[in-house]
Amino acid sequence: MLVYSLLDSNIQGNNFREFLLYCLETSTHFSITVTNPQISLSEFNRFLYKSFQTYSWYCYKTYETPLTIMLYHSSPLLLPEIIKYFTCLFPKNTKGIEDICFFNNTKIMFGSVTHEGIAQLLLSSEPDIKSFEKFAKWSNKVITPKDCEFFPDLKKLT
Secondary structure (H helix, E strand, C coil), X not given: CEEEEECCCCCEHHHHHXXXXXXXXXXXXXXXXXXXXXXXXXXXXXXXXXXXXXXXXCCEECCCCCEEEEEEECCHHHHHHHHHHXXXXXXXXXXXXXXXXXXXXXXXXXXXXXXXXXXXXXXXCHHHHHHHCCCCCEEEXXXXXXXXXXXXXXXXXX
Protein backbone atom coordinates (compact mmCIF):
# COMPACT_ATOMS: atom_id res chain seq x y z
CA MET A 1 0.00 0.00 0.00
CA LEU A 2 1.25 3.46 -0.92
CA VAL A 3 0.19 6.35 1.29
CA TYR A 4 0.17 9.98 0.21
CA SER A 5 -0.57 12.86 2.58
CA LEU A 6 -2.22 16.05 1.42
CA LEU A 7 0.37 18.84 1.19
CA ASP A 8 -2.12 21.61 0.45
CA SER A 9 -3.91 23.13 3.44
CA ASN A 10 -7.29 22.28 1.87
CA ILE A 11 -8.97 21.23 -1.39
CA GLN A 12 -11.46 23.90 -2.42
CA GLY A 13 -13.61 25.22 -5.26
CA ASN A 14 -13.77 23.38 -8.55
CA ASN A 15 -10.79 21.18 -7.57
CA PHE A 16 -12.78 19.92 -4.58
CA ARG A 17 -15.90 19.32 -6.64
CA GLU A 18 -13.91 17.39 -9.27
CA PHE A 19 -12.03 15.48 -6.54
CA LEU A 20 -15.33 14.36 -4.98
CA LEU A 21 -16.76 13.39 -8.35
CA TYR A 22 -13.66 11.34 -9.18
CA CYS A 23 -13.83 9.59 -5.79
CA LEU A 24 -17.56 8.87 -6.17
CA GLU A 25 -16.90 7.38 -9.63
CA THR A 26 -13.94 5.21 -8.62
CA SER A 27 -14.95 4.04 -5.15
CA THR A 28 -17.58 1.53 -4.08
CA HIS A 29 -18.46 3.13 -0.72
CA PHE A 30 -17.90 6.28 1.28
CA SER A 31 -18.37 7.15 4.93
CA ILE A 32 -19.07 10.28 6.91
CA THR A 33 -18.97 10.88 10.64
CA VAL A 34 -22.15 12.41 12.06
CA THR A 35 -21.31 15.00 14.73
CA ASN A 36 -24.85 16.33 15.23
CA PRO A 37 -27.31 13.57 16.18
CA GLN A 38 -30.22 15.87 15.28
CA ILE A 39 -29.19 16.04 11.62
CA SER A 40 -31.37 14.36 9.02
CA LEU A 41 -29.57 12.99 5.98
CA SER A 42 -32.71 11.76 4.21
CA GLU A 43 -31.35 12.77 0.80
CA PHE A 44 -28.67 10.08 1.25
CA ASN A 45 -31.05 7.31 2.41
CA ARG A 46 -31.42 5.41 -0.85
CA PHE A 47 -27.62 4.95 -0.92
CA LEU A 48 -27.27 3.88 2.73
CA TYR A 49 -25.31 0.67 3.21
CA LYS A 50 -24.92 0.66 6.98
CA SER A 51 -24.84 2.96 9.99
CA PHE A 52 -23.02 2.07 13.19
CA GLN A 53 -21.12 3.39 16.16
CA THR A 54 -17.45 2.76 16.83
CA TYR A 55 -14.68 4.09 19.05
CA SER A 56 -12.13 4.05 16.23
CA TRP A 57 -12.31 5.08 12.59
CA TYR A 58 -9.80 6.52 10.13
CA CYS A 59 -6.94 8.11 12.18
CA TYR A 60 -9.35 8.91 15.01
CA LYS A 61 -10.01 7.23 18.33
CA THR A 62 -12.42 8.18 21.12
CA TYR A 63 -12.68 6.72 24.59
CA GLU A 64 -15.97 7.98 26.03
CA THR A 65 -18.47 8.73 23.28
CA PRO A 66 -18.52 6.53 20.19
CA LEU A 67 -18.38 7.97 16.69
CA THR A 68 -21.51 7.64 14.57
CA ILE A 69 -20.51 6.47 11.10
CA MET A 70 -22.78 6.43 8.07
CA LEU A 71 -21.57 4.20 5.24
CA TYR A 72 -23.03 4.70 1.76
CA HIS A 73 -22.78 3.17 -1.68
CA SER A 74 -20.82 5.58 -3.87
CA SER A 75 -22.57 7.23 -6.79
CA PRO A 76 -21.88 10.40 -8.78
CA LEU A 77 -25.58 11.18 -8.22
CA LEU A 78 -24.67 12.10 -4.63
CA LEU A 79 -22.28 14.91 -5.59
CA PRO A 80 -24.87 17.74 -5.25
CA GLU A 81 -25.96 16.41 -1.85
CA ILE A 82 -22.41 16.08 -0.50
CA ILE A 83 -21.56 19.61 -1.70
CA LYS A 84 -24.38 20.91 0.52
CA TYR A 85 -22.39 19.70 3.55
CA PHE A 86 -18.80 19.93 2.31
CA THR A 87 -17.96 23.20 0.57
CA CYS A 88 -14.30 22.15 0.76
CA LEU A 89 -12.42 19.23 2.27
CA PHE A 90 -11.93 20.94 5.63
CA PRO A 91 -14.91 23.27 6.16
CA LYS A 92 -14.90 25.51 9.24
CA ASN A 93 -18.64 24.92 9.70
CA THR A 94 -19.18 21.18 9.33
CA LYS A 95 -23.00 21.37 9.26
CA GLY A 96 -23.20 18.23 11.41
CA ILE A 97 -21.08 15.83 9.33
CA GLU A 98 -17.35 15.53 8.71
CA ASP A 99 -14.49 13.10 8.04
CA ILE A 100 -15.34 11.87 4.56
CA CYS A 101 -13.61 8.62 3.55
CA PHE A 102 -13.79 6.59 0.33
CA PHE A 103 -13.37 2.82 -0.07
CA ASN A 104 -12.70 0.40 -2.92
CA ASN A 105 -14.55 -2.75 -1.98
CA THR A 106 -13.37 -3.28 1.61
CA LYS A 107 -10.16 -1.21 1.56
CA ILE A 108 -9.90 2.48 2.31
CA MET A 109 -8.57 4.58 -0.60
CA PHE A 110 -8.98 8.06 0.91
CA GLY A 111 -9.44 9.19 4.49
CA SER A 112 -9.85 12.54 6.19
CA VAL A 113 -10.25 13.93 9.70
CA THR A 114 -11.87 17.33 9.26
CA HIS A 115 -11.08 18.97 12.60
CA GLU A 116 -7.42 17.88 12.40
CA GLY A 117 -6.88 18.83 8.76
CA ILE A 118 -5.66 15.30 7.96
CA ALA A 119 -6.15 13.71 4.54
CA GLN A 120 -4.43 10.74 2.95
CA LEU A 121 -4.70 8.65 -0.17
CA LEU A 122 -4.09 4.93 0.31
CA LEU A 123 -3.37 3.49 -3.11
CA SER A 124 -2.38 0.11 -4.47
CA SER A 125 0.13 1.35 -7.05
CA GLU A 126 2.26 4.41 -7.78
CA PRO A 127 0.62 5.34 -11.11
CA ASP A 128 -2.70 5.79 -9.26
CA ILE A 129 -1.41 9.04 -7.69
CA LYS A 130 -1.36 10.71 -11.14
CA SER A 131 -5.17 10.76 -11.16
CA PHE A 132 -5.24 12.71 -7.89
CA GLU A 133 -2.44 15.20 -8.59
CA LYS A 134 -4.75 17.34 -10.74
CA PHE A 135 -6.83 18.16 -7.63
CA ALA A 136 -4.11 18.83 -5.03
CA LYS A 137 -0.47 18.30 -4.06
CA TRP A 138 0.39 15.03 -2.30
CA SER A 139 3.51 13.70 -0.63
CA ASN A 140 4.50 10.06 -0.30
CA LYS A 141 4.45 9.00 3.35
CA VAL A 142 6.09 6.00 4.98
CA ILE A 143 3.71 4.33 7.40
CA THR A 144 4.22 1.84 10.20
CA PRO A 145 2.12 -1.20 11.11
CA LYS A 146 0.79 0.89 14.02
CA ASP A 147 -0.52 3.50 11.53
CA CYS A 148 -2.46 0.75 9.75
CA GLU A 149 -4.42 0.03 12.92
CA PHE A 150 -6.25 3.32 12.29
CA PHE A 151 -7.29 2.44 8.74
CA PRO A 152 -10.81 0.99 8.69
CA ASP A 153 -11.43 -2.22 6.77
CA LEU A 154 -15.00 -2.83 5.69
CA LYS A 155 -14.47 -6.62 5.85
CA LYS A 156 -14.89 -6.33 9.60
CA LEU A 157 -18.35 -4.78 9.17
CA THR A 158 -19.89 -7.54 7.06
